[in-house]
Amino acid sequence: MKKSVFLGALTVAGLAAGASAAATLDDVKARGKLNCGVTTGLVGFAAPDENGRWEGFDVGLCRAVAAAVLGDPDAVEFVPTTGKTRFTALASGEIDMLARNTTWTFSRDNDLKFDFVGINYYDGQGFMVPKSLGVSSAKELDGATVCIQTGTTTELNLADYFRANNISYEPVPIETNAEGQQQYIAGACDAYTTDASGLAATRAAFENPGDHVILPEIVSKEPLGPLVRHGDNEWGDVVRWTLNALIAAEEYGVTSANVGDMSAQAGDNPEVNRLLGTEGNLGEMIGLDKDWAKRAIMAGGNYGELFEKNIGENTPIGLARGLNAQWTDGGLLYSPPFR
Amino acid sequence: MTAMTDPQKESFRLSMLLNDTRYRSYTFQFIALVALIAAFAYLGSNLAANLRAAGLNISYEFLEEPSNYDINQTLIEYTSRSSHWRAAVVGVLNTLLVAFLACVTATIFGVIAGVLRLSNNWLVRKLMAAYVEAFRNVPVLIWIIIIFTIMTAVLPAPRDFRGDEAEASMVLGAFAFTNRGVYIPKPIFEPLGWVVLFVFVASIIGAVLYRRYATKLLYDTGKLLPMGWPTVAILFLPTIVAYFILGMPISLEYPELGGFNFRGGIQILGSLIALWFALAIYTGAFIAENVRAGILSVSRGQTEAAASLGLRPRRIMNLVVLPQALRVIVPPLISNYLNITKNSSLAIAVGYMDITGTLGGITLNQTGRAIESVLLLMLFYLLISLAISAVMNVYNNSIRLKER
Numbered sequence: 001m002k003k004s005v006f007l008g009a010l011t012v013a014g015l016a017a018g019a020s021a022a023a024t025l026d027d028v029k030a031r032g033k034l035n036c037g038v039t040t041g042l043v044g045f046a047a048p049d050e051n052g053r054w055e056g057f058d059v060g061l062c063r064a065v066a067a068a069v070l071g072d073p074d075a076v077e078f079v080p081t082t083g084k085t086r087f088t089a090l091a092s093g094e095i096d097m098l099a100r101n102t103t104w105t106f107s108r109d110n111d112l113k114f115d116f117v118g119i120n121y122y123d124g125q126g127f128m129v130p131k132s133l134g135v136s137s138a139k140e141l142d143g144a145t146v147c148i149q150t151g152t153t154t155e156l157n158l159a160d161y162f163r164a165n166n167i168s169y170e171p172v173p174i175e176t177n178a179e180g181q182q183q184y185i186a187g188a189c190d191a192y193t194t195d196a197s198g199l200a201a202t203r204a205a206f207e208n209p210g211d212h213v214i215l216p217e218i219v220s221k222e223p224l225g226p227l228v229r230h231g232d233n234e235w236g237d238v239v240r241w242t243l244n245a246l247i248a249a250e251e252y253g254v255t256s257a258n259v260g261d262m263s264a265q266a267g268d269n270p271e272v273n274r275l276l277g278t279e280g281n282l283g284e285m286i287g288l289d290k291d292w293a294k295r296a297i298m299a300g301g302n303y304g305e306l307f308e309k310n311i312g313e314n315t316p317i318g319l320a321r322g323l324n325a326q327w328t329d330g331g332l333l334y335s336p337p338f339r
Numbered sequence: 340m341t342a343m344t345d346p347q348k349e350s351f352r353l354s355m356l357l358n359d360t361r362y363r364s365y366t367f368q369f370i371a372l373v374a375l376i377a378a379f380a381y382l383g384s385n386l387a388a389n390l391r392a393a394g395l396n397i398s399y400e401f402l403e404e405p406s407n408y409d410i411n412q413t414l415i416e417y418t419s420r421s422s423h424w425r426a427a428v429v430g431v432l433n434t435l436l437v438a439f440l441a442c443v444t445a446t447i448f449g450v451i452a453g454v455l456r457l458s459n460n461w462l463v464r465k466l467m468a469a470y471v472e473a474f475r476n477v478p479v480l481i482w483i484i485i486i487f488t489i490m491t492a493v494l495p496a497p498r499d500f501r502g503d504e505a506e507a508s509m510v511l512g513a514f515a516f517t518n519r520g521v522y523i524p525k526p527i528f529e530p531l532g533w534v535v536l537f538v539f540v541a542s543i544i545g546a547v548l549y550r551r552y553a554t555k556l557l558y559d560t561g562k563l564l565p566m567g568w569p570t571v572a573i574l575f576l577p578t579i580v581a582y583f584i585l586g587m588p589i590s591l592e593y594p595e596l597g598g599f600n601f602r603g604g605i606q607i608l609g610s611l612i613a614l615w616f617a618l619a620i621y622t623g624a625f626i627a628e629n630v631r632a633g634i635l636s637v638s639r640g641q642t643e644a645a646a647s648l649g650l651r652p653r654r655i656m657n658l659v660v661l662p663q664a665l666r667v668i669v670p671p672l673i674s675n676y677l678n679i680t681k682n683s684s685l686a687i688a689v690g691y692m693d694i695t696g697t698l699g700g701i702t703l704n705q706t707g708r709a710i711e712s713v714l715l716l717m718l719f720y721l722l723i724s725l726a727i728s729a730v731m732n733v734y735n736n737s738i739r740l741k742e743r
Contacts, residue, residue, distance in 0.1 A: 084700070087707050091393060112707040113394050133498075133599075143598035145519060150687075150696070151704035156407045159419035170600070171409050172519075173690040173701070187496030188518045188609070190599045230394065 024096050024228070024235035025069070025287055033075050036062035037095035040080040042177065044201055044310050044317040045101055054078045058099040060306040061120060061226055064296040065097065065242045068288060073299035083151035087112055090229060097239050099226040101195070103153045113230040117240035120225050120303075122323040122332050124218035125154045126196040128203060131211050133190060138217040142167040147180045147189035149173075154194055157220035177202060195222050201317045237286050245293040248275055248335040249302035251326050256301035263294045275338045282338060303333065386710070399715075401706040402427070408701050410692045412608055423702045430697030431719060437614050437693065438680040438723075444619035445679060446672070449626025454656075456631050467627070474624040480685050482621050487613035487689040494518040494609075500596050515594050515601050520609040522594035522601045531588035538581040546573045610691035614683065622679050629671045633664035665738045673731040677724050684720075694719055 028034050038046035038058055046056040054062075054076075063073035079095050090098045091113070101123075102108070104116040127146075129135050138161070148155055150173040162169050172189045174180045181202055184192040192199070196218060203209045226243065228236045249255070252272045254262055263276040273279035277290030284290070300306050307324065311317040325331025356366045390396060402424040409419050414432040417425055456467040474482070495507035497517050509515045515522040528536070553564040582589065594604030637660050645659040646652075684695040694716065703712040 084704055088709050091395070092389075108707065141599075143600055143602070145600060150690070150701055155701060156705065159407055159409045162409075163419060169409070170411050172411065173687075173692065173696065175687060175690075183491060186491045186518060187498065188491045 024232050025238060028069055028096055028235075032070060033077050034062065034066040034070065034097070035077045035079055035095045036065070037079045037081045037086055037089050037098040037100055038062065039100050040082055040176075042101065042198070042201070043205075044315065044319075046078075046099070055310070057121070057306055057310040058101065058226075060300040060310065061099045061243060061246070062097070063299045064246060065239055067295040067299035068242045068245075068292040069238060071295055073295075083149070087114070090114065090227065093229075096235070097226055097228050101198075101224050102227060104223045104225050104227075105153060108227075114227045115230050115233075115236045116225050116227045117236050118225050118243045119223040119332075120243060121197065121223075123195040123197050123222035123224055125157050125193060125220040125222060126199050126218055127191050127193045127215040128184075128199045128212055129191045129215065130187075131213050135191075135213075135215070138215045138219065139165055139167065141169060141191055143169065144190040145170045145172055145188070147172045147174055147183050147192045149177065149180060149194055150175060152194070153220070153222065158193055161219040181205065195224075197311065197317075197319055200319055201311075204316045204318055234287060238288065241286060242293075242296050244335040245275060245296050245338075246303040246306065247326075247333050248338060249293070249297045250304040250333075251328065251335065254297055254302060255305060256298055259294055259297045263291070271338055280339075390710075397711060398708075399711055401702075401708050401711070404706075406702065406705075408705065410697060412611065412692060423698075423706070426702060427694065427698040427715070427719075430692060430694035431723075433691065433697075434680070434683055434686075434693040434695075435723070437611060437618070437683050437686065437691065438676075440615045441618035441622065441679045441683070442676050444615065445622040445626055445675070448619055448623030449675075450630050452623060452627035453630025454634070456627060457634060471624045471627050474620050475628070477621075479617060479621040479682050480688060482617040483613055483685055483688055486617050487610065490609050490613060491518040497596065497600050500601075509594075513591075513593050515596075515604075517601070518609060519600070519606075521607045521612065522604045523607065524591040524593050525603065525605045527590050527592050529588040529590075531585040534585060535578060535581050535589060539578040542574050542577050546570045549573055608691065610686070610689040613689050614686050614691050618679050618682055622675050622682075625675050625678075626672060629668050629675070630664070633666075633668035634660060636667045637663045662738070666740060669731070669735045669738060673728055673735070676727050676731065680723055680727060681720060 036059075038054065038056075041047040042056075044056055046054060046058045049055045059078065062076050062078065066076045067073040079089060081089050081095070081098070081100060086098055086100055086102065087108075089095050099120075101121070102116075103123075104119065108114055109116055127138050127141070129141075135141065141162075146158065146169050148158055148171050155171075155173075158169075158171065172183060174183060177194070177198065180192055180194070183189055185206070192202070194202070196214065199214050203212055203214070206212060226239055228239055248271070249259070252269060252275070254272060254276070259276070262272060263278060266273045266278040270279060274282055275293050277283055277292070277294065281290060283292045286292075301309065304326075307319075307321065308314065311319045313320055321329070321331060323332050325333065327334040356362050387397075403422055405420050406423045406426040407419050408426070410417060410426065410429055412433055413429050414436065415425075415429060417429050452467045452470055455463050456471065458464050458467075494516050495518065497515075497519065499506040500508065500515065500517075507517075513524045526532075549569060550566060553566055556562050556564060592603045594601040594606075596602075641659055641663065642655055645655045650658065683693055684699075686693040687696050687700060690696075698712055698719075699716045703709055706712075
């Protein structure tokens, strides 16, 4: 397996040799399809539904980019990646962008030579324990056995947190969220730790969600966002501003329902006019046409619509907006101006 | 004086490389070698060019940096501040530990099952056949997961041991079987305790020497010394005497429930047990077939000849059949040991931190140095496998047919 991965990487590197690093936008247009890396399946963020159609919060972003660039939100080839394969897939050119709960860190940005184009979910690492343990703070977890998904930044945060608080623990490394769930329920570990959004999604799937508490400590910052290869700034701008367009659309009240009317003619708000192409030529500046943002918003709705439909409080995942609310509502979402 | 002229030396011509059967095979081998080197050179230069284009490089500097992650089973001292290199070494030791345990256990299972498959008892024979067929024909990954799942689902969690009316209790007050692993008492050596241990090791050597001496005496003079009870006496008497004279310097630390887990004693991780037994029963089935083939390869005439000399069945097996059978058994046994070592990389399925889990898993992920890590991983497995082969080949040479 190790060998095949290596040879696979070599082959991919060989195949991608012809494609120069700086023309992903042209490649995508010529191919007529966007290759988008997603998780192998995390309900709410990216998972195939019963018809085999990929759905989710991250998937929505892939579709928005495909709609903006190619005019068709379905012109996406979803490439499932694991925590281990995701960076190799992106670096080798197998995928054009990665939208997969990936934490923006310094070394990933610089050492691995990727560009994070923005943040689509502000997350943080938390702990879940059975109520019966009587634990009310993560600092009381001295000597506990903790289940943790291997290959994630949470693994490092966990080590840092326990070391900083001078308490001991025993890590139980697991490969997938499903496996962690099973181990935790069987009592093979006292606590389960991952991003708070993941904990909420996991707890929602339990038989008795009320028997488990999520401890108040959030021990890390986990800004999750889409990323592209370093060095292709044109392509990076396309993905960055597609994400910004979705966020700005929510801020200005542009939804998938009214975007058609609003883009038919210039309205009162010049920012919306520039966003939707009824004024100015922002689309041309990033190598697209003037309707790019309109198509991106029509694909799955603005940021708020995507959130509510996939992971919001009315879904089984049941996440509150929290930090991910618009800055006008006290959250951190803040799109630079479209001008 | 007789003059013998050498046949005239035919001068070498280039066409002989193709037409002369003496040289033709070399030509083709040379062409194949050049093609192979060219292929690898192409792949290598391609890789280097692509890495350069992406602004990346091959560098092993990350091995010196702190790993920042914890490992649940460390045979040497290790913290999250240790380097990636040390994490890799911890992984190698974990790999070697599970490989060693599984090799020993698989050999025991295999020899027992292989011999019993030739038993005259119909039931025993069929049971062993069922074992071999069932375990050999299901992938080892499935066995690992089955054993691990059964362990976590069936055995009680540590919290079930708590309270006055606990659902679970410790066996003999010393062994705790939980779904996180098995806890056993740990011997604590005071300084003099090491002396006792030394005496015991010396006794083992003494017992071996005694048996050699007895065998030599038997062959030289025909005098038969008793073997059984003196061996036991040499093994245990001095140790027991030393233990009490020195004031019982070895004590046992029993595991106790404290906080979330058992503390004290030795913890054998559930993942280690699952991996160990899955590898052992799986490979044991293959070894059983090797043993059976080895025994069947010794011609029946040998057994009959030994029987006609008046040897008892056990002696026939030990002195006549097995020594000859070993020559057939050992070479495939080596490859089975190699398989165990390589299959131990499936450890990640149950979260056992072997070399694939540390260097090829977490380190690879956290540093993103995939090519470097995988190359290093390949090197480690290659070295481990070659070392096992070398050791086993020495053994194979020592038991092969000695032509005098």
